[in-house]
Amino acid sequence: QKPLHVQVHTDLYGTSFVQGRFSNRLRRFMAALVLRRAERVRTVSEDIADALEKHGVVAPVTVLPIFVDIKRYEGMVRKKHPEWKLALLSVGRLEKEKRFEKRIDVVAQLHARGHDAGLMIVGSGGEAEHLKAYARAFHVERFVRFISWVDDITPMLATADLVLVPSQYEGYGMVIIEALAAGVPVL
Numbered sequence: 001q002k003p004l005h006v007q008v009h010t011d012l013y014g015t016s017f018v019q020g021r022f023s024n025r026l027r028r029f030m031a032a033l034v035l036r037r038a039e040r041v042r043t044v045s046e047d048i049a050d051a052l053e054k055h056g057v058v059a060p061v062t063v064l065p066i067f068v069d070i071k072r073y074e075g076m077v078r079k080k081h082p083e084w085k086l087a088l089l090s091v092g093r094l095e096k097e098k099r100f101e102k103r104i105d106v107v108a109q110l111h112a113r114g115h116d117a118g119l120m121i122v123g124s125g126g127e128a129e130h131l132k133a134y135a136r137a138f139h140v141e142r143f144v145r146f147i148s149w150v151d152d153i154t155p156m157l158a159t160a161d162l163v164l165v166p167s168q169y170e171g172y173g174m175v176i177i178e179a180l181a182a183g184v185p186v187l
Contacts, residue, residue, distance in 0.1 A: 091123060
């Protein structure tokens with residue numbers, strides 16, 4: 001019999017995770033069953049490791065953050081976005097808990113106040129079509145660019161003035177590290 005090693009990338013016991021969806025409560029229940037049988041657990045942050053241990057995980061827990069090559073972003077040549085005076089960037093899975101609607105709301109509010117702003121959304125997921133329709137409903141679809149998932153966000157970071165991350169919960173938030181390494185503020 002092979003030893004069971006488990007990776008956990010989000011705080012299964014966090015209030016935001018559990019309140020998010022019924023499926024998250026089911027995931028937490030299933031995770032408890034699996035974690036009970038694990039011989040070793042890997043997480044991406046100390047907070048997640050602490051939560052697991054607090055909730056009775058007895059297997060050794062190792063914290064191994066997702067590697068981000070910050071050298072690739074340091075000293076990155078920044079340039080103005082070719083279309084917008086204020087270029088916003090959001091990167092992630094297009095799922096409800098990431099709250100991409102809030103990001104589109106920001107663009108609508110900025111335009112209502114007369115600002116020349118646009119949003120680059122980099123990612124893919126189950127909410128893609130809904131988010132495109134949402135941007136159309138608020139008449140900002142020409143100011144919101146949907147870019148399919150890419151492994152290298154450097155070209156978008158180079159023209160971004162601000163990175164938006166209003167997620168309901170994040171396991172790690174790699175884009176935050178990338179943006180800050182590139183000198184782009186994060187909200």
